[in-house]
Amino acid sequence: MLVNGPPDDPTGEVTDLLQHLIRNACVNDGTVASGHEDRSVDVLGSYLSPASSGLDLEVYEPEPGRSSLVARIEGTDPTAPTLLLMGHTDVVPANPDGWERDPFGGELVDGVVWGRGAVDMLNLTASMAVATRHLAERGWRPAGTLVYLAVADEEALGEHGAGWLVDHERDHVAADYVITESGGIPLATPAGVRLPVIVGEKGSYWVRLTVSGTPGHASQPLRTDNALVKAAEVVTRIASYRPRAVIHDTWRQFVEGMAYPDEIGRLMLDGEQLYELCQSLPLGLARQAHACTHTTFAPTVVHGGTKTNVIPDRVELEVDIRTLPGQTGPEVRALLLDAIGEDLAPSVQISAASDDPSSSSATGTPLWEAIGRVTERMVPGSETIPFLTVGATDARFFRRLGATAYGFGLFSSQMDFESYGTMFHGDNERIDQESLRLSTELWKTLAVDFLGAGSGA
Ligand SMILES: [Zn+2]
Numbered sequence: 085m086l087v088n089g090p091p092d093d094p095t096g097e098v099t100d101l102l103q104h105l106i107r108n109a110c111v112n113d114g115t116v117a118s119g120h121e122d123r124s125v126d127v128l129g130s131y132l133s134p135a136s137s138g139l140d141l142e143v144y145e146p147e148p149g150r151s152s153l154v155a156r157i158e159g160t161d162p163t164a165p166t167l168l169l170m171g172h173t174d175v176v177p178a179n180p181d182g183w184e185r186d187p188f189g190g191e192l193v194d195g196v197v198w199g200r201g202a203v204d205m206l207n208l209t210a211s212m213a214v215a216t217r218h219l220a221e222r223g224w225r226p227a228g229t230l231v232y233l234a235v236a237d238e239e240a241l242g243e244h245g246a247g248w249l250v251d252h253e254r255d256h257v258a259a260d261y262v263i264t265e266s267g268g269i270p271l272a273t274p275a276g277v278r279l280p281v282i283v284g285e286k287g288s289y290w291v292r293l294t295v296s297g298t299p300g301h302a303s304q305p306l307r308t309d310n311a312l313v314k315a316a317e318v319v320t321r322i323a324s325y326r327p328r329a330v331i332h333d334t335w336r337q338f339v340e341g342m343a344y345p346d347e348i349g350r351l352m353l354d355g356e357q358l359y360e361l362c363q364s365l366p367l368g369l370a371r372q373a374h375a376c377t378h379t380t381f382a383p384t385v386v387h388g389g390t391k392t393n394v395i396p397d398r399v400e401l402e403v404d405i406r407t408l409p410g411q412t413g414p415e416v417r418a419l420l421l422d423a424i425g426e427d428l429a430p431s432v433q434i435s436a437a438s439d440d441p442s443s444s445s446a447t448g449t450p451l452w453e454a455i456g457r458v459t460e461r462m463v464p465g466s467e468t469i470p471f472l473t474v475g476a477t478d479a480r481f482f483r484r485l486g487a488t489a490y491g492f493g494l495f496s497s498q499m500d501f502e503s504y505g506t507m508f509h510g511d512n513e514r515i516d517q518e519s520l521r522l523s524t525e526l527w528k529t530l531a532v533d534f535l536g537a538g539s540g541a
Pocket residue numbers: 172204205238265
C-alpha cells in the first residue's frame with residue numbers, strides 16, 4: 085500500500101483502495117452475467133480482514149459473481165442504534181472514446197484519481213472501508229453497532245444486491261440508520277458553505293409503449309397507417325410534455341437554505357415561474373432544479389420496423405419516467421396519456437416495466453443532528469441542508485424497512501456541483517485525494533459521535 089503523509093493520514097490508503105476498485109471494472113450492464121463484483125469483494129475482504137482488525141466478514145452471492153460483503157463492529161449496548169455505511173461496488177459502462185484517460189486505469193494524476201466510479205460511488209465505498217478498518221484496528225468498541233456493506237448491482241435496481249439482501253439476509257444488513265450515496269458537495273452561498281444531505285429520492289416508473297399501425301407496401305406510402313411515423317410523434321409529444329411543477333418541502337428547505345438572491349429564490353419557489361427560470365440557470369443546476377420539482381419523461385429506447393419496403397405495424401418505445409414523493413402509478417399513467425394525446429392514445433398500448441415509488445426520510449433525527457455537528461467542525465461555517473436526489477439509490481430498500489437513510493459524503497472545494505453532476509455516468513469521472521481524505525475522516529468521526537465512543541476511541 086502507498087503511504088502518504090503521517091501514519092494517521094488515510095489519504096494513501098484510500099487512494100490505493102479506490103484505484104483497485106476502479107481497475108476491477110465491475111461494469112453492470114443490467115444483465116445478470118455482468119458486474120462480477122466478486123472481484124471487488126475479494127479486494128475489500130482482504131483489505132478488511134487482517135487479524136489486527138478482528139472484523140467479522142460475511143459474503144453473500146445470490147448469483148455467480150454477484151457478491152456483496154458485510155463487515156461489522158458489534159456494539160456493547162443492544163438498545164443503542166445500528167449505523168450502516170453502504171457503498172456499491174458496481175459501475176455503469178464507459179466508452180473510452182470520450183475520455184482523456186483510460187476509464188478503468190485508476191490513474192493518479194496531480195492528486196486526482198481518474199476512472200469510472202470515482203464519484204459514483206467507489207470513492208465512498210473505499211473511504212467507508214478504510215474508516216471501518218481503522219476503527220476496528222484501534223479496538224474501538226462502540227455502544228451501537230457499525231455495519232459496513234459493499235453491495236453489488238446498485239446500477240441495475242439492486243435485484244442482486246441490496247434488494248436481495250433485505251429480502252433474504254435481513255438480519256445481517258438491517259439497521260436503524262443508513263448512509264449511502266451521495267450528497268456533501270460543498271455549495272458556496274452568501275451565508276456560508278452549504279452541504280446537501282440527500283433525504284429522499286424520486287421514484288422510477290418505466291414503461292414500454294407499443295405503437296400499432298397497419299402493414300403495407302412501402303412503395304405506396306400515401307395515407308398509410310405507419311406505426312413508425314406515429315411513434316415519432318408520440319416521442320416528440322412525450323419529450324416536450326410539461327407537467328406542472330411541484331414545490332415540495334424538501335425543495336423549499338433546500339432553496340431557503342441556499343440563501344439565493346431574493347429574486348432567484350422567489351422564482352425557484354414559484355411553481356408557475358420555475359420552468360422558465362430553468363432555461364437561464366447554469367445547465368447542471370437547471371437540470372437538477374427541473375427534475376427535483378417535476379415528474380420527468382425521457383424516451384430512451386425504440387425498436388421497430390421489419391424491412392425497408394414494409395410499412396411497419398408495430399413499434400416499441402421505452403420511456404424512463406421519474407416520479408415525485410407521494411405520486412402513484414395511476415397518477416403517472418394519467419400524465420402519460422395527457423402527453424400522448426387523445427388522438428394517438430388508441431394506437432398506444434402502455435405496459436409498466438417497473439413501478440418503484442419515491443422514498444424519503446425525515447430531517448431532525450439523531451443522525452441528522454450528528455452529521456450537522458461533525459461537518460460543522462470539519463468544514464467550519466458550513467450547514468447541512470436537505471436535498472432530494474433525482475436518481476434511485478439503494479437507500480430506498482432500507483427506508484421501506486423503516487430505517488432512516490441519507491445520502492452523504494464529503495468533498496473538497498475542488499469538487500463543484502456542475503462538474504460533479506456531469507461526471508455521474510459521464511466521461512472523465514475523477515476525484516481529488518483531498519475529497520477522499522475528508523470522506524474517510526467523516527465516517528470515522530461520525531461513527532464515533534453517533535454510536536458512542538465506547539472504549540478504545
Ligand atoms: Zn451510485
